[in-house]
Amino acid sequence: MKFMRSAMVILLAVAACGEKPATPAAETPVPIRVAEVVSADAANTFRAAGTVRLRREIDLGFTTPGRVASIAVEEGARVRRGQLLASLDATMVAADLSAASAERTRAAADLSRAKELFAKGWVTRARLESAEAAYRAAAATTSSARFAANTARIVAPADGVILRRFAEVNQVVDAGTPVLAFGDGRDGFVLRVPVSDVQASGIVQTGSVPIDIAALGPAPVAARIIEVAGRADDRTGTFAVELALPPDPALRSGQIGHAVLAVRSNGGRESMLVPSSAVFAARAGEAFVYVLDEAGTRVKARQIVTGAAGDNGIAVLSGLKAGERVAVTGISRLSEGSLVTPTPVPKA
Template identity: 35%
Template sequence: MSKPFARAVRHAPVLALLAASSVFLAACSDEKAEVKPDVVRPVRVMTVAHEQTTRTLDYSGSVRARTETSLGFRVAGKVTERHVDVGDHVKKGQILARLDTTDFTLSVRAAEASLSAAERQVETANLARTRANELFASNVSSKSQLEQAQLSYDQAVSTRDSARSTLEQARNQVAYGSLAADRDGVVTAVSAEVGQVVAVGTPILTVAADGEKEVLVAIPETDIFAFTPGKTVDVTLWSSAGLSLPGKVREIAGSADLQSRTFAVRVSLPENDRVRLGMTASIAATQETGPALASLPLSALAKDGDRTLVWLVDAAKETVHARPVSIADFNGVSVRIADGLKPGDIVVTAGTQFMREDLKVKLPDDALPREASLAGAAPATR
């Protein structure tokens, strides 16, 4: 037997043992690879909040009468009497103030004298007309003389009627020297004092009529379209805690105030004994804001070709899944989602480049209470 062959026979058991060991180790390696545990990746998330499509507008105003009238004299003169003050209740026809009517009284006397003279002239013209008729019937005078007598009589009658009207006007001037209430109400302002000379129509007193009351509020132009005639709002009074009344928008100013740039809005109130003129009131109205948009950090976005994705977490299975979304706009640090998300969705906000379908993730302990903001969802208090 040759030496090489002898050495091969002598080392054959060792070679067989080494080969068996290699096969065993390879099998063990395959078994370990098969039982390798799944990767569980911790993630940061935020939950999309429930949408709010309305906001509340709160404004303050004052209680006023629906009808408020500024009263003034229909003639000019000097104020000699004022019988009421702010807060006094007045009745219809009650005299509130008076003017000096001395000159008007003299005008009445002059008009009475003119009327008396005009009536005497009518009597004289009537006698002349009668005489002319008799002469014409006797063929003593011509027809032209009769016509002249008739014309004189007609002129005298016209003069008398004019004097009568002048007298009535003079008497009216005297009556206009007394300022009377035209309805029941409360005096809310006094604009003239005794001794003051006022022109025709100058406001002397302001009277708020009894009856329906309303709240006058100033609304900025940014919120004016939230108010329409007939809209129901909640009204509360600062002086009556717990009292809430249903108000109704009655009137909206057609143009804004030139200085404040606000619109005057009047809200009618139901009858209530606790509502007094001048009280401070607040109104609360709701405004539809439309669908709210979820706002997410830019790190929550991922790309798949031309599609924009976010990764949502299935809290029950603790896995992630991709969902396409539509972007409304960016503001530099965050993005608003127009479509693709709904309230309650849990969105991965960091590490999206490591995500894949059905990847196991570990949620932080404070994941669920943290919510994504919704643009336009927060109530606005003014």
């Protein structure tokens, strides 16, 4: 009996040695879609319409009243610096200058006589001082009349373009009344876009802003922000954003353009943006996402600090960097280090 038990033990041991070890089951990758983490500044954009203008546009007029004798340019004409643009009828200003010059000559003669008589003691100092005052007044009147004669002509202050004519020949105009609208070509064209106060406070000064202007064709042009108004327009309450446009002979003041502007959210703090479907276990401003590793085969859970949620996704204040990829589907099937087969989410 003892011999039989020993034999059985030996047979079982031999049988056990002949069995092959069990092979562990192969890990099945989880198919997921992944989205790239982007800057919230780049993602929060809006499209706004604006008007093309020359950056320097001014109204030109005469400094004295009179009748317009000539206007030498039409709207849209390109002019050179110093070119004659318009002139007043010189009859009145020439007469005023002649009268002022004659009065100055008479006052000069009276002053000369008064000095001679005062030297001989025949007139008082008060009489001499009165003659001196009269001469200074006549000289000032002559200078004013000469200035009026010189400014009875409007010349181009710089190379530019005539934007509008406000007056016509033979029209009587007051001093300072606009006669021509002039666009200074030295600083080029800009697109002025009105935005709300909230948008203005968060405008991001990106290196390039895409602009489309129908007159330039379907392809967008690259502009740059050069100024955001510090004060709202009194009539509309909007703030003007000014974008410098590249030179193009087809540009005209008054054309309509559209700009895609980026605006910063979360009170101006730099943040990232992820799809809301990527976030799980959210609580008290914190949550988790699954981040795809550099090899693109496995995911790791990472804690993040979340900000405001919007139509574009959830703002991430810390925990992620632009360019990283996060899982947006299959979240319930994932765990730390899960093997995955990622597919990028199609871009809108």
